[in-house]
Amino acid sequence: MSLLNLEPGGVVGGHPAVGAQLFLVVSGFGWVRSGDDAPRSLAAGEAALWQDGEVHESRTDEGLMAVIVEADSLEPLAKRERTGGTVPGTGALRTGPRRPRPRDCPPGVAR
Numbered sequence: 887m888s889l890l891n892l893e894p895g896g897v898v899g900g901h902p903a904v905g906a907q908l909f910l911v912v913s914g915f916g917w918v919r920s921g922d923d924a925p926r927s928l929a930a931g932e933a934a935l936w937q938d939g940e941v942h943e944s945r946t947d948e949g950l951m952a953v954i955v956e957a958d959s960l961e962p963l964a965k966r967e968r969t970g971g972t973v974p975g976t977g978a979l980r981t982g983p984r985r986p987r988p989r990d991c992p993p994g995v996a997r
Contacts, residue, residue, distance in 0.1 A: 891951050892916065903936040907935070909954055910955070911952045916946030920936060
């Protein structure tokens with residue numbers, strides 16, 4: 887487990903997950919992308935879950951802090967029952983209440 891603090895404008899470039907990886911945003915706002923999929927927005931209380939070998943990246947305009955959990959396998963206990971299900975797109979799970987989104991999302995980012 888590690889804590890990632892991305893300053894405004896920060897980017898973690900595309901790389902394959904080494905095992906299952908949970909990216910849980912605890913403060914701020916940013917975007918994640920898996921493979922060639924369109925970027926998806928994530929705010930505090932939301933997470934992305936990537937599987938072993940899945941190429942992914944993350945970035946932020948305003949800054950964000952995220953807890954990263956890596957393991958051989960990860961399976962959310964309340965994937966749909968209490969979290970509201972998945973965020974449209976690959977891998978992203980809604981782990982908390984829906985938050986308002988900034989109106990200035992970059993082109994191509996789902997709101």
